Amino acid sequence: MKRFFGRVAIVTGGGGGIGSAICQRLAEEGADVVVTDMNALAAQEVAHKIVTNDGAAYMIEADLSDSRSCADLISTVISRSGRVDILANNAGINRRGNLLALSEDDWHASFAVNLNSMFYLCRAVIPHMIAAGGGAIVNTASQWGLYPAPNHIAYNVTKAAVASFTQNLARDYASHKIRVNAVCPGEIHTPMLEAGVIGAGKTIADLAGLVPFGRLGKPEEVAALVAFLASDEARFMCGSLVEITGAQAVA
């Protein structure tokens, strides 16, 4: 079933763990995928792999913490592909620390990447979606935005803001048939998680032991949820914050 045949999808952080899985899943289901990341090499590899497997994709390098870069990204995609049907706002960073340990730079960087990028990109893309008669936006929040884990105040607060941002956009643009939803993953095995595990002096096995399923989540499992929310099968979902955690409670 090609749920996204003829549709154009932008995936931010498309070179990363969850982002690359989202790109591949959307492409397998027929989407023309724009893989965007500040890590051009990683994004190029993802786009190349999709094209090699007979999918459609291209890469755009962008630092999405910058408003000009976000506006340029959307206008480049509009001139190259003519439309944007799906925006998966997935790029993110995780700076560890409680209030006193965290630097001001980490606080500002967290907001710039995790939240402001969504504000800039949605401001640029929503007028095109309105003109086209609708669209789907799927934001990557986090379980920690709903139930804060210790020692990650910047990450948790920005992800809580992503959850609220999602609900606000959903309310404001549902009448234009723009569906805005968020995924809230728990522990998913990606480069970001591996860096966090090392930073906390723990192992992957320690973390897996906290999940009732006895394992970490896979990027492909989050990608399947993002694809569902982006698809017409989720046509009555708008403003939902969907947890995908293997039943783990935040410790």
Ligand SMILES: NC(=O)c1ccc[n+]([C@@H]2O[C@H](COP(=O)([O-])OP(=O)(O)OC[C@H]3O[C@@H](n4cnc5c(N)ncnc54)[C@H](O)[C@@H]3O)[C@@H](O)[C@H]2O)c1
């Ligand atoms: N891995 C987890 O356990 C987990 C859990 C909950 C939520 N998340 C969220 O999922 C998303 C993806 O995380 P991941 O685990 O795949 O991490 P990752 O580090 O593998 O991927 C993140 C990607 O975002 C890109 N990026 C960072 N800053 C950027 C910027 N300024 N401009 C453009 N691209 C930028 C990075 O280059 C990277 O490719 C993030 O929003 C993260 O917060 C992850």
